[in-house]
Each structure stands twice: as C-alpha cells, then as structure tokens.
Amino acid sequence: GNSVTQMEGPVTLSEEAFLTINCTYTATGYPSLFWYVQYPGEGLQLLLKATKADDKGSNKGFEATYRKETTSFHLEKGSVQVSDSAVYFCAFRRGATNKLIFGTGTLLAVQP
Amino acid sequence: EAQVTQNPRYLITVTGKKLTVTCSQNMNHEYMSWYRQDPGLGLRQIYYSMNVEVTDKGDVPEGYKVSRKEKRNFPLILESPSPNQTSLYFCASSRSRGQSNTEAFFGQGTRLTVV
Numbered sequence: 001g002n003s004v005t006q007m008e009g010p011v012t013l014s015e016e017a018f019l020t021i022n023c024t025y026t027a028t029g030y031p032s033l034f035w036y037v038q039y040p041g042e043g044l045q046l047l048l049k050a051t052k053a054d055d056k057g058s059n060k061g062f063e064a065t066y067r068k069e070t071t072s073f074h075l076e077k078g079s080v081q082v083s084d085s086a087v088y089f090c091a092f093r094r095g096a097t098n099k100l101i102f103g104t105g106t107l108l109a110v111q112p
Numbered sequence: 113e114a115q116v117t118q119n120p121r122y123l124i125t126v127t128g129k130k131l132t133v134t135c136s137q138n139m140n141h142e143y144m145s146w147y148r149q150d151p152g153l154g155l156r157q158i159y160y161s162m163n164v165e166v167t168d169k170g171d172v173p174e175g176y177k178v179s180r181k182e183k184r185n186f187p188l189i190l191e192s193p194s195p196n197q198t199s200l201y202f203c204a205s206s207r208s209r210g211q212s213n214t215e216a217f218f219g220q221g222t223r224l225t226v227v
Contacts, residue, residue, distance in 0.1 A: 004154075036218075042220060042221070043116075043202055043218035043219050043220045043221050044155075044202065044204075044218040045218070046215050046216070049215070089154065089155070098143040098145070098160070098162075098206055098208060098214070098216075099145070099157060099160065099170070100155075100157075100204075100216060102147075102154040102155040102156075103154055104152055104153060104154040105154050
C-alpha cells in the first residue's frame with residue numbers, strides 16, 4: 001500500500017553541522033513529494049516540494065531531490081541553525097487526489 | 113493573509129460530552145480535511161471534503177463526524193468523545209481539481225484531551 005518511511009528521531013546536531021533526514025515512499029504512479037516542517041506549538045508549513053523525477057526542491061537552505069529509481073526524497077541542509085529545531089514530515093500526494101500521506105515525522109534538535 | 117483558523121487551540125473534556133472543533137479558511141479552497149497527529153504514527157486523515165456538501169471518510173473516521181455546509185467552514189464533531197481520541201488535530205485546505213502540486217495549508221492545531 002501507499003506509505004512513507006522516515007528515519008526515526010530524535011536527531012541531535014550541533015549548530016553548523018550537516019543534516020540528512022532520509023525518506024522513502026511506496027506509491028503507485030507518479031506522486032508529488034513534499035517536506036513539511038512543524039515548529040514547536042505551531043501547525044505544519046510547507047518547506048519544499050518536487051513534482052517529478054529528478055526535480056530538486058529547495059527553501060531556506062534545505063534541499064531534497066526526487067529520486068524515482070530509489071523512491072527517495074531525502075532532506076539535506078549544509079549548515080543547521082538552532083532555529084531549525086522542529087519536527088520534519090515527509091509526505092506525498094498522488095496525481096488525481098488531494099490526500100497527503102505522511103511519514104511519522106523526525107524531530108530535529110540543534111544545539112548551540 | 114491566507115490562513116486556516118482552528119478553534120479552540122486547547123480543550124480538555126470528559127468522556128461522552130459532545131464537542132465541536134471549528135475550522136475556517138479564507139482562500140476559497142475546495143478541498144478541506146482533518147488529520148490527527150499521534151506520537152509514532154505521524155498524521156492520519158480522519159475525514160475530507162472535496163467541496164460543499166461532499167464529504168468522505170479518511171483512514172481513521174470512527175468516532176468523528178464532519179459537515180460542509182459552506183465552502184469556508186469544515187467543523188469536526190465528536191458526538192461522544194472517548195480517551196482514545198486524545199490527540200493533536202489539524203485542519204488543512206488546498207485547491208482541488210486533481211492538481212497534484214497544490215500546496216496544503218494547515219491550521220495551528222487543536223490539542224484535545226478526553227478524561
């Protein structure tokens with residue numbers, strides 16, 4: 001069935017460290033892929049997206065590339081900041097629907 | 113400002129006492145949905161609505177009701193809440209028409225505790 005698998009957290013990093021959060025998906029067809037971020041006490045915000053194979057989504061220094069051959073959409077950032085501490089959700093949506101399928105979320109804690 | 117507004121933000125209630133969580137969006141979106149967020153399970157869809165008077169079950173609809181009488185509003189109703197409905201709830205809206213890359217906007221969340 002349709003599902004998203006994210007690496008389990010929490011991920012604890014020092015400021016300016018390199019970040020990778022792995023995400024793989026199982027879906028039929030050609031889904032659109034998303035990363036959402038949830039800051040403490042807030043709702044989810046779209047961080048970046050990619051709609052077709054080999055697309056790279058980017059925003060606020062974060063990047064993720066749609067890899068259809070490995071069904072992956074790993075999130076990366078070269079140098080994290082304390083303000084990046086949040087829960088990150090990988091998600092996808094298939095072409096004809098509006099339903100988002102979410103991973104379980106990965107808590108990132110960045111220490112000064 | 114484009115936004116999805118949920119109320120209340122926090123609610124503590126007792127088992128069996130009917131409650132409604134309101135959701136309103138100002139973007140004229142056709143599609144609206146409710147999710148619950150639980151540790152280790154991510155977000156799971158409860159109900160969704162493709163447009164006014166069109167609603168359908170999501171993945172975990174048991175114990176919930178919804179209505180869509182107006183385009184902007186999509187309330188979530190718990191007729192007889194139980195402790196296993198203690199969770200963080202999110203309302204979301206987006207454009208419809210089968211466009212797969214339309215952004216979903218989320219409300220701030222409602223933390224519900226049923227004792």
